[in-house]
Amino acid sequence: MEENRDKTLNFIENAASQGAKLIVLPELCVSGYVFNSRDEALKSSELIPNGESLKAWDRICKEKGIYLIAGLAERDNEALYNTSVLIGPNGYMGKYRKLHLWFEEKFFFEPGNLSPPLFNTPFGRVAMMICYDMWFPEIPRIHSLNGADLLVIPTNWPEHPTRERVKDITDKIIVTHSCLNKVFTAACDRVGTERGTTFKGRSIITGTDGSILAGPASRDKEEIIIAECNLMDSRIKSTNNLNNVIWDRRSDIYHLT
């Protein structure tokens, strides 16, 4: 865990030196993703905001005057959550607990029990999702209806056996969420293989029209991708003088439970 934590600090330093103001790290970026037991997961978990990673990230965010979103295993008494935190130049701002747990995460984590929050930053409003959350179109929709300008998505995307048949599915899903909701997204994935699970990289930043602003990043090399975004563009939900992707909604007809 110390090694991973140090690596996050090096990447943060590197990204900040390239001018990044808001930095995103992957899901569970300190603990690793593949646990063999609940005990192991427990030992990889940390308190929020008093754990070691939070303290280190808090320090570097203050020093560099940056915003950081990163995933970690959160311990809350006997419960663990797959959580991402937002830290700013003034310290810890808040957290989001993954609502939709993927596969064996169900053995180790409790499903998120908090409404997904929205955070104000000088650049705009930021919402967080984690990995499999993006399989649920309700989530980006709720965030955009609540006024999110940017969806930040720490993720650990396992390489899928159907990869050849279903090409670039994560890119397509993220582009779609961005385009249908006219929001920016920034998804940060990991690479490498952990205990037999390979992760596919392809971190991506998208614009409000569904354009790809940076990435997809490498499948197998660690790299930093950067895009300059005016998050205020996401406040324009009109497509032309007759259409607006929010006002055109037919909530009189939608009955979603």
Add this chain to the structure above:
Amino acid sequence: MEENRDKTLNFIENAASQGAKLIVLPELCVSGYVFNSRDEALKSSELIPNGESLKAWDRICKEKGIYLIAGLAERDNEALYNTSVLIGPNGYMGKYRKLHLWFEEKFFFEPGNLSPPLFNTPFGRVAMMICYDMWFPEIPRIHSLNGADLLVIPTNWPEHPTRERVKDITDKIIVTHSCLNKVFTAACDRVGTERGTTFKGRSIITGTDGSILAGPASRDKEEIIIAECNLMDSRIKSTNNLNNVIWDRRSDIYHLT
């Protein structure tokens, strides 16, 4: 209009001769898409089920023993709707009125005033969407929650000025709907230029994992794409023994209005 109607019959005949059992035609495939006046739109409209197109389609569906979904301008007293109809070997089965109107359609059509229906066929349950409806993720979600196996999407996709920057956006949106809801889709677009508006073709058929089963079709040539689908695959919403894209939904958290 007679010319377009004859063309639909030729295409239906051709597709049926290739073994197609359920055939999809584009949105407004008899009237054309670009109207100069309400009067012109009115004159291009037809009654359901007693208009000329319905009669011709009814005849050919009975003769060939096929199912057909096609878009037309529906006249209902003084109101016009951008409608698609489903016709089977036993005749007219029902219709869907486009809920989300794109651009100048708002000058000519009333927004759909009926809940989107679901139809039983021997192959599985079929739901209809039209073009801009697919910009609203609620619609495929509602259909899949209601049990749709196949989303059929007659469409007239105008070529977009941002085409170079936002590549293949319609493919990506449709693949995403298919994958997140584990449903099949079949979208049929037109090609060509009408009064200055160019349509982009790229009809597509997708599978429940987001794979592309046929297409995308040509940008500028009329063509038939065909895929053999076992629509029952869409009844399997599980991804593995711990995940199911419907059961994993967090309706306790979703507050969508």
